[in-house]
Amino acid sequence: MAVSAPQQATGQVATRNRREPKNVFQRAYRQWADYTYIMPALLAMFFVIAYPIAYTIYLSFYSTPTAGENVWNGLTNYTSIITAERFWMITQNTMYWTIVSTILAFIIGTAAALVAQREFIGRGLVRGIFLIPWVISHVATAYIWVWIFHSDYGLVSGMLMDLGIISSPLVILDSTTWAMPALILVNVWKDFPFIMIMMLAGLQTVPEHLLRAAKIDGASTWAQFRHVTLPHLKGVIIITLLLTIVMNLNHFTLPWIMTGGGPASSTHIWITEVYALAFRSLRFGIASAFSVILFIIMMSMAYFYVKAMTAGDDRRR
Amino acid sequence: MAEVRLDGLIKYYDDVLAVDDVNLTIKDGDFVALLGPSGCGKTTTLNLIAGLIDLSDGEIWIGDRDVTDLDPKDRDIAMVFQNYALYPTKTVYNNLAFPLQMRKTPKNAIDERVRKTAEMLSITHLLDRLPRELSGGQQQRVALGRALVRNPRAFLMDEPLSNLDAKLRVQMRAELKRFHQTLNATMIYVTHDQLEAMTMADNIAVMSDGRVQQYGPPEEIFYDPANLFVAGFIGSPAMNFLHGEISTENGVTSVKGDPGWVYPLTPANAQKASHCTSGRIIIGARPANLILSREEHPGMIPGSVYTVEPTGDTTFVHITIGDQIYVAITDPFFRAEPDDPIWVDLEDDRIHIFDEATEEVLREDGLNSQSIHGKKTLQPA
Numbered sequence: 001m002a003v004s005a006p007q008q009a010t011g012q013v014a015t016r017n018r019r020e021p022k023n024v025f026q027r028a029y030r031q032w033a034d035y036t037y038i039m040p041a042l043l044a045m046f047f048v049i050a051y052p053i054a055y056t057i058y059l060s061f062y063s064t065p066t067a068g069e070n071v072w073n074g075l076t077n078y079t080s081i082i083t084a085e086r087f088w089m090i091t092q093n094t095m096y097w098t099i100v101s102t103i104l105a106f107i108i109g110t111a112a113a114l115v116a117q118r119e120f121i122g123r124g125l126v127r128g129i130f131l132i133p134w135v136i137s138h139v140a141t142a143y144i145w146v147w148i149f150h151s152d153y154g155l156v157s158g159m160l161m162d163l164g165i166i167s168s169p170l171v172i173l174d175s176t177t178w179a180m181p182a183l184i185l186v187n188v189w190k191d192f193p194f195i196m197i198m199m200l201a202g203l204q205t206v207p208e209h210l211l212r213a214a215k216i217d218g219a220s221t222w223a224q225f226r227h228v229t230l231p232h233l234k235g236v237i238i239i240t241l242l243l244t245i246v247m248n249l250n251h252f253t254l255p256w257i258m259t260g261g262g263p264a265s266s267t268h269i270w271i272t273e274v275y276a277l278a279f280r281s282l283r284f285g286i287a288s289a290f291s292v293i294l295f296i297i298m299m300s301m302a303y304f305y306v307k308a309m310t311a312g313d314d315r316r317r
Numbered sequence: 318m319a320e321v322r323l324d325g326l327i328k329y330y331d332d333v334l335a336v337d338d339v340n341l342t343i344k345d346g347d348f349v350a351l352l353g354p355s356g357c358g359k360t361t362t363l364n365l366i367a368g369l370i371d372l373s374d375g376e377i378w379i380g381d382r383d384v385t386d387l388d389p390k391d392r393d394i395a396m397v398f399q400n401y402a403l404y405p406t407k408t409v410y411n412n413l414a415f416p417l418q419m420r421k422t423p424k425n426a427i428d429e430r431v432r433k434t435a436e437m438l439s440i441t442h443l444l445d446r447l448p449r450e451l452s453g454g455q456q457q458r459v460a461l462g463r464a465l466v467r468n469p470r471a472f473l474m475d476e477p478l479s480n481l482d483a484k485l486r487v488q489m490r491a492e493l494k495r496f497h498q499t500l501n502a503t504m505i506y507v508t509h510d511q512l513e514a515m516t517m518a519d520n521i522a523v524m525s526d527g528r529v530q531q532y533g534p535p536e537e538i539f540y541d542p543a544n545l546f547v548a549g550f551i552g553s554p555a556m557n558f559l560h561g562e563i564s565t566e567n568g569v570t571s572v573k574g575d576p577g578w579v580y581p582l583t584p585a586n587a588q589k590a591s592h593c594t595s596g597r598i599i600i601g602a603r604p605a606n607l608i609l610s611r612e613e614h615p616g617m618i619p620g621s622v623y624t625v626e627p628t629g630d631t632t633f634v635h636i637t638i639g640d641q642i643y644v645a646i647t648d649p650f651f652r653a654e655p656d657d658p659i660w661v662d663l664e665d666d667r668i669h670i671f672d673e674a675t676e677e678v679l680r681e682d683g684l685n686s687q688s689i690h691g692k693k694t695l696q697p698a
């Protein structure tokens with residue numbers, strides 16, 4: 001008897017928990033403490049996010065005349081959006097805006113990170129200066145740049161005129177050709193510090209001993225970057241790119257304040273269009289359907305984001 | 318392969334003097350161990366040789382080239398790091414190929430070298446794996462392979478075996494030694510494990526506080542330590558140190574120990590002690606050179622048994638003399654109870670005499686050729 005008691009005890013421990021969970025419920029049960037921790041956040045999110053989403057989905061199947069009852073009209077909102085040429089024009093704008101902004105901000109942000117990471121006199125100052133665009137609010141940024149681009153009083157136009165490079169005021173934000181590039185320029189100026197910070201954080205974690213090994217192995221500075229730094233930063237790069245893309249797809253303030261979608265809708269992107277449909281034209285049904293389409297697109301981005309975030313988890317388990 | 322010469326190396330990290338005037342010549346084809354306690358500057362010295370950190374003063378020569386101002390890649394050395402530092406996203410094959418690719422070796426030559434090296438290390442079956450899919454010992458081999466794949470002028474190794482379990486360490490120790498012998502490579506090997514240094518190295522540089530305390534073959538380090546630090550650091554269990562005052566009565570020189578014992582010195586040891594300037598010496602005696610007796614004999618040091626530790630092959634007897642505890646190694650069947658009285662004799666031709674003031678060893682001729690003071694490049698004896 002004296003011998004069997006401890007055996008029983010160890011037997012219990014063995015059966016209780018050390019076996020691979022058989023299904024997702026067992027696994028979830030085993031992690032109940034983790035779920036408890038995130039429960040308050042989940043509840044809050046349910047009320048401020050899930051409910052509006054549900055209501056939006058509901059509205060998207062109705063026609064919403066300004067006067068009178070909402071009328072069920074099935075998928076009509078959706079079909080009318082997708083078949084309209086305007087939708088594809090605005091999609092094109094959105095892609096242009098998102099892709100060019102992301103790529104430029106990424107290149108400049110990464111370059112800034114590489115500069116700011118080096119040890120040189122005045123590094124702190126340079127880092128500080130690089131951060132300025134990021135700490136200015138979007139609204140202030142928008143108004144500053146509206147003035148800079150202004151054709152009569154603006155800095156750009158004025159300077160070029162003073163220098164005699166151009167003879168008549170430069171039309172920028174009122175030009176269907178130049179308005180979007182100007183917006184993208186401001187957006188890149190505003191966003192590159194974010195990418196710089198992300199990349200700087202990544203760069204700090206590049207293992208020193210790997211760089212040393214590469215130096216011994218005869219790698220040039222570029223080869224060290226290419227074979228050690230870059231592979232190490234892969235995860236950070238993917239996540240930063242995804243975040244920046246989503247940020248740009250959803251970006252409202254700069255285009256709305258600086259051009260309001262104009263001229264001739266040349267700077268309208270999805271999100272400004274939805275806003276205009278809902279709160280200018282008061283076509284809530286159409287706007288809701290549009291939102292649902294965007295929601296689906298964003299969620300598929302989120303899927304990749306979560307996948308990138310949790311990459312390697314399975315190996316570790 | 319080439320000779321490596323360190324000439325007055327000094328390295329400050331801000332205010333910390335990590336390497337203090339290190340002078341060493343590592344002969345072509347020699348396996349030299351840098352041995353010393355944690356923080357004594359071994360890694361720093363190795364990194365200085367590799368060119369991974371800038372030196373504050375001194376010169377480094379590899380072969381007939383002054384490499385002091387060269388980049389690591391131009392020094393033509395290979396290095397094995399303590400934590401292996403394998404490229405995590407590259408397969409074993411590409412890890413091995415990398416140093417060759419960086420040196421613009423033709424592709425088929427790379428392939429040949431990589432496969433030959435892999436074969437030598439028995440890791441051919443691992444070539445397609447990523448480092449994280451390898452065990453510690455396998456990673457260690459790959460790290461070694463990345464160094465062996467080239468024909469560098471010298472190999473630098475920073476505690477390459479310290480992350481392995483005891484059994485694997487013994488095995489890799491033997492393999493490393495064989496590699497050294499077959500390749501006839503110049504190797505500088507950092508370790509804090511005296512067994513590794515003693516078993517593998519042709520010459521050992523014992524370091525402490527950023528200085529080389531003694532440089533010579535393992536036997537010399539063990540049997541003829543230059544100072545108290547080397548004597549106490551090498552050997553396990555550590556050497557016993559008995560402090561005392563020299564006194565000469567009726568032509569016989571003895572040591573008067575602190576707690577009242579008197580130990581007569583042989584003429585040879587008396588001759589050594591005569592060079593002592595302070596009048597106080599330290600007798601160094603390895604545990605195996607203590608002879609225990611249950612009965613009192615003249616000229617023995619009285620003590621009492623503290624505890625007895627049988628280890629199988631031998632027995633360690635801890636003995637209290639005054640307020641100090643000393644260790645003796647005896648035959649395996651020695652048994653005693655705590656506080657049993659015991660008398661200690663020393664093997665007089667095996668003991669070392671140190672000056673208590675300078676902590677330097679005292680020799681019969683009064684010269685200490687291994688004393689490392691002054692700027693002199695040390696050649697192993």
Ligand SMILES: Nc1ncnc2c1ncn2[C@@H]1O[C@H](COP(=O)(O)OP(=O)(O)OP(=O)(O)O)[C@@H](O)[C@H]1O
Nearest residue numbers: 330333335353354355356357358359360361362509
């Ligand atoms: N980057 C650094 N900055 C400041 N001090 C340092 C730095 N690296 C090492 N030191 C100091 O220099 C001294 C020597 O360090 P080193 O790494 O060479 O020791 P070590 O002999 O290799 O020790 P271990 O056996 O623990 O690896 C130590 O006092 C350490 O604190």
Ligand SMILES: [Mg+2]
Nearest residue numbers: 359360361475
């Ligand atoms: Mg070290």
